[in-house]
Each structure stands twice: as structure tokens, then as C-alpha cells.
Amino acid sequence: MPMKLDMPYDASSIEGTNDLRLDFTKLAKLPEGSLVIPVAVQNAITQEVILIAYTNQLAFEESIRQRKAIFWSTSRNKLWFKGEESGHTFTLHAIYVNCEQNSLVYQVTPDKGNICHTSIDNVPNNCFYRALDLDKLTLSMK
Amino acid sequence: MPMKLDMPYDASSIEGTNDLRLDFTKLAKLPEGSLVIPVAVQNAITQEVILIAYTNQLAFEESIRQRKAIFWSTSRNKLWFKGEESGHTFTLHAIYVNCEQNSLVYQVTPDKGNICHTSIDNVPNNCFYRALDLDKLTLSMK
Numbered sequence: 001m002p003m004k005l006d007m008p009y010d011a012s013s014i015e016g017t018n019d020l021r022l023d024f025t026k027l028a029k030l031p032e033g034s035l036v037i038p039v040a041v042q043n044a045i046t047q048e049v050i051l052i053a054y055t056n057q058l059a060f061e062e063s064i065r066q067r068k069a070i071f072w073s074t075s076r077n078k079l080w081f082k083g084e085e086s087g088h089t090f091t092l093h094a095i096y097v098n099c100e101q102n103s104l105v106y107q108v109t110p111d112k113g114n115i116c117h118t119s120i121d122n123v124p125n126n127c128f129y130r131a132l133d134l135d136k137l138t139l140s141m142k
Numbered sequence: 143m144p145m146k147l148d149m150p151y152d153a154s155s156i157e158g159t160n161d162l163r164l165d166f167t168k169l170a171k172l173p174e175g176s177l178v179i180p181v182a183v184q185n186a187i188t189q190e191v192i193l194i195a196y197t198n199q200l201a202f203e204e205s206i207r208q209r210k211a212i213f214w215s216t217s218r219n220k221l222w223f224k225g226e227e228s229g230h231t232f233t234l235h236a237i238y239v240n241c242e243q244n245s246l247v248y249q250v251t252p253d254k255g256n257i258c259h260t261s262i263d264n265v266p267n268n269c270f271y272r273a274l275d276l277d278k279l280t281l282s283m284k
């Protein structure tokens with residue numbers, strides 16, 4: 001099964017490409033002892049999974065306090081108020097907790113319509129805008 | 143905002159409790175250099191998020207090859223064929239890839255109906271069977 005996994009990571013091309021270039025290094029790059037857990041962020045209306053983000057104790061409390069989608073940026077190592085700059089924030093409606101209390105689902109709604117910084121023909125996308133062809137192992141837009 | 147986060151981890155009580163006891167240590171416990179990424183596993187029919195699991199290159203290829211939900215168990219450090227022992231396997235229908243190619247959504251259907259090892263009144267649950275009261279910060283069954 002030929003997969004292009006050993007190519008150098010380049011976010012700009014990775015976002016636009018239809019080549020499968022999974023980056024399995026994300027969690028290995030976390031600062032040692034990072035106390036973060038993953039959050040599947042789901043559109044409360046359409047039920048689409050918008051993105052998977054990370055939260056820690058601080059971001060979790062802040063998200064609940066403000067009732068907004070606020071995460072912990074593992075790359076910038078600080079609070080990540082989603083949409084703070086673009087205005088494309090999300091209202092937090094519900095949080096679900098898994099069996100082992102080490103992953104979360106946030107149900108949210110976009111406040112202004114936009115979701116991800118990627119878009120196709122100016123139509124806003126969620127982050128999972130590419131489907132993998134399970135036979136050819138290439139990506140295509142949803 | 144009082145949260146019970148410093149209590150000792152005990153899976154059996156964590157699964158049954160309505161106390162919020164988030165375990166933020168999951169990823170910090172990964173073996174150094176673990177090349178895994180999170181997968182939001184979504185029921186292709188109901189759109190519910192069933193669980194968040196982890197995959198690596200091997201598990202990813204195996205899941206595609208068998209068209210079943212197969213993950214990498216980060217605690218047991220081996221392939222995790224979900225439902226292999228119980229028979230409650232999942233058929234893999236679609237995979238979606240995020241912008242940065244470092245998280246995945248698997249759309250699946252349960253082959254036999256059961257989903258999680260937890261159940262309420264013998265009704266099968268997904269793993270996110272508890273909602274957090276955003277005011278009281280306590281959990282309750284969905």
C-alpha cells in the first residue's frame with residue numbers, strides 16, 4: 001500500500017493537496033508532560049465534525065466560562081480562542097465526556113458562518129473537507 | 143470553578159461516576175516518540191461521535207485493508223481491533239482528513255449494534271454517554 005508519508009511537512013501544500021501525507025508527528029512534538037486531551041468539535045446543528053483540537057485545564061475552564069470554543073494551541077503553547085482574530089467564533093452548547101474522561105466532544109455552532117481557514121470557491125469548510133479514497137488512497141474534496 | 147481533577151485515576155469509578163474527573167495525563171503518558179494521531183469515530187448513520195481513538199501508520203493501513211475500525215492502543219502499545227473479542231466490530235465506510243493531515247474522522251457503522259463496553263439499562267452507548275452540566279460542572283447520562 002504505497003503512501004506518501006515520508007515527505008517533508010509543509011502546511012501550505014498539505015492543506016491544498018490531494019496527496020495523502022499524514023503527519024503522525026503531531027503528538028510526538030508536544031512539550032514533555034503536556035497535559036492536554038483531544039476534543040472532537042461537532043457542529044450542533046449539522047452534526048459534522050469540524051475539527052479535532054486539544055484542551056487543558058485552563059482552556060477547558062475558559063471555554064466553559066465564556067461559552068465559546070477555546071482550546072490549547074499545542075504549537076503555540078497558549079490559549080487558542082478560535083476565531084478571535086477573524087471573528088469566526090463558535091458558541092459552545094454542550095460538552096460530552098468519554099468513559100475514561102480523557103477525551104471530549106464539544107457541540108458548537110459557528111457565530112458567523114465560517115468554520116475553517118480553508119474554503120472551496122469561497123464556501124466555508126470544516127477542517128475535514130477532504131475524503132480519502134479507500135481504494136486509490138488519494139484525497140478528494142467532499 | 144471547583145473541579146475534581148487531582149483525584150487518583152480509577153477507570154472503573156471514572157466510568158460510572160457523575161463527578162467530573164478529567165484525566166489530562168493520557169497524552170503525557172504516551173511512549174516517547176509515539177507516532178499516533180487522534181481519530182474521531184463517527185456513526186455514519188446517526189452522526190454521533192462514538193469515541194476518539196488513536197492510529198499510527200500500521201493501524202491506519204490495517205483499518206483500510208480490512209475496512210474495519212482498527213486503531214493503535216496507546217496503553218497496550220499494539221493494534222486494537224475494536225470488538226475483536228466481543229464481536230462488536232465496526233465497518234469502516236469513509237475517512238476524512240483535516241487541513242494539516244494530523245487528525246482523522248472515520249465514519250463507521252456498528253456490525254452488531256453494541257458500541258461501547260458501557261451501557262445503561264442494557265442499552266448500548268457510545269463512549270460519550272455523559273453530558274457535562276456547564277453550570278454545575280457535574281455529569282449526567284445523556
